[in-house]
Amino acid sequence: MKSRWWRSYAKQYWDLAGGVSVRTKIFGIVLGSTILLSLGFTIQVQNTQRNLLEQKSQEQGQSIARDVAARATDLILVHDFYSLHQLLAETQNNYQDVRYVFITSPEGEVLAHTFGSGFPFDLASVNNVLPDNFHRTVKLSTDEGAVWDVAVPIFEGKAGIVRVGISDQSVQATMARLTSQLLLTMLGVLALSLIAASFLTWILTRPILDLVGATRSVARGDFSLRVRRWANDEIGDLAAAFNQMTIELGKTDLIRNEREQLRRKLLEGIIDAQEEERKRIARELHDSTSQSLTSLMVSLRNAEIICDEPDLQVQVADMRSVVRNTLNEVHNIAINLRPEALDDLGLEAALTRFVKDWQRSNQIPTDLMIHLGEERLPESVEITLYRIVQESLTNVSRHARASNVSVVIEKRAGDIIAVIEDDGVGISGKHYQNNGHLGLIGIEERAQLLGGQLTIETDLNKGTSVFVSIPLKIRETIT
Ligand SMILES: Nc1ncnc2c1ncn2[C@@H]1O[C@H](COP(=O)(O)OP(=O)(O)OP(=O)(O)O)[C@@H](O)[C@H]1O
Ligand SMILES: [Mg+2]
Incomplete structure (x- = not known):
């Protein structure tokens, strides 16, 4: 069941991939792999860069906090809170990424801070560094983005703890710049690969299209066309073989x-x-x-x-x-x-006489219509038409069991048409294809010698039509 489901998906994919042109396939492959490669590369570079930048800003936070701790020790010991405030304000001003700095006493009391009027007291407890630790860093998420909270003990924790909040906004800004640069590069690569894909498609499909055109003319019976060998590769070999x-x-x-x-x-x-x-x-x-x-x-x-x-x-x-x-x-x-009449009086007279005799001896009502004009046809055409009617009527009397027959001979749109129609039993496929019979083949051969053709329409128990057309123009060149 599972394999059938899988197979139906594979078939759908194959139908889709097989249904599009080679040009689209090459474009699809080149574009798909370029986009995948560029995306993978962008994500990889972004991750590495983000890690590096974050590590750098944490290190910066730690070094600022350590510096403040060193400078604050004496001020705390002499209870110079004013200078302590000054130190913190100065630190915040000097470093763009510093969001806040504050110092707590070993008991947890806030001694100085850069929050102005309102100190967020829940902040004090989020990062508890142990006195024997050098520092401790915690990532906080705030409304204005992520903040690295670095805590460093002052005088091994005996004088208190410095807390510095480093915003990751500059990391984000650098990342945004990097991402847009990467995307621009990706677009450039994509444009280049599109140009490469068009070139590749052109190189690959040009000889194939040539081969398709040449194959079509071979199918039409024209063997004179040769395809160019564009390159010495497999397609070139195919062209040579073709x-x-x-x-x-x-x-x-x-x-x-x-x-x-x-x-x-x-x-x-x-x-x-x-x-x-x-x-x-x-x-x-x-x-x-x-x-x-x-x-x-x-x-x-x-x-x-x-x-x-x-x-x-x-x-x-x-x-x-x-x-x-x-x-x-x-x-x-x-x-x-x-019939002498054919040579002396022409086709119309000879056929009229033949059909009359045939009708009398076979007792089958026969219509004869001949419209050929005054001018006599060349001897070869006259004798061909006479023999075709003769053989067709002989076939009717031998095989058709017909009640009515009609014979029409006329000029129609540059052709001479002969139609011998009966309402007899029709020709069964078995008889039609039998090679032992020569009558119908003879009619066809005679018609073809004059550039004409024979068409037989037959319906079982409804009758048979023998239709012969001989082009006047070709006849004129032959005779
Ligand atoms: N008008 C027709 N009605 C029914 N069957 C026909 C008719 N014309 C031909 N056939 C069938 O087609 C077959 C082929 O005809 P064709 O004239 O080629 O050969 P044939 O008359 O059998 O022999 P022959 O070589 O002496 O003419 C006939 O044997 C007959 O079965
Ligand atoms: Mg026959």
Whole structure:
């Protein structure tokens, strides 16, 4: 229980100390230790000085009392009380710190005093010195401060006792002067240590702040910044190590960038080659295979006309129908490979046709909105957008189980935006992260090659939005 209480206090202190900046910590340590040191020193000096001064004033009181005792002996013996009074008055006048002087007879009767009209009789009994003692000193506290009451026996006590009261006011005044001097010195030391602390903080925090700034730019991907090695200490070593690290990171980043560029070039080459190949096969299918099938159909039609055999006629008609179907299939394959409309009439026409065909074969109502203006987009952008819509709609038909689909392609604030939205089952995280699938990755790669990006928003059982944006400016520089 006790240790928990202690720990909670330690934690609070740690939170407080850890929460402030290094600058504040250094200031706190320097100021705290300077104040503690100065206070300790002041108290120590004050005590020593006070003891010395008090001892000195007691000794002064004793020597005054002894002097009065020596001089008063004869006067007492001859009962010259007038001169006795004179002696006491003179003594009080000569010494600033003497508050009172009085002499009592061995029986305790006051023979002379410096109190004027009223002698405080209770004073007589507060300090009883024995005849064989040299002196006895008692500290009295009065309304006007402390008084050292010194009693000295006269003629070994046979003639009486001298009592001298020494005020400690001059001790107090000296102490006050000393204290104010010490405090002034303390302020001076404090000011000097503040200057030293600021210098120290500056020396310590400057390289740290440099390092923080440089670390932030590394986090932003800028590896060019180097921090200065301010001194050959541990922080200097840290700066050197940091610079070495950023140099290595910069090299690695350069290699990574070069590899990325190479990968992109390769990918671009593969996609271009694939498109060219598709175009070639589509043209081949159209120009050669379709033409041959068409001539075969014409020949079969002629054969059907000139043939007299009804059985043979039926067979030829069947063959013609097979050839027609094959022709349609070849036509569809050619369109899927590379729609002629895309090259000849542009993206809008090609997509309108593709979406219409897709809607018919999938029986899913599909909205298509294309706002691209009159000007045709570069070929690379047109084919990219066409393939993105093609892959997205293929995904909808294969995976989404959607009731409605919408496809929007438009220019928006310097970008070309393509949004393919369905209200199907959505993509579950498991499928989304599956590396075996290439469709969505392909969309992303194609978009990135043109400086664009792909965003997919999906909600389970609510649908999926494939959002692609391609910046026009970058596209212009690429093409
Ligand atoms: N519109 C969609 N609705 C629901 N699920 C989808 C949709 N689009 C993609 N998915 C899910 O995301 C996965 C990845 O899609 P992706 O197109 O990358 O691969 P694929 O269609 O499975 O295969 P392919 O590589 O032939 O395209 C799919 O397997 C499917 O589970
Ligand atoms: Mg797919």
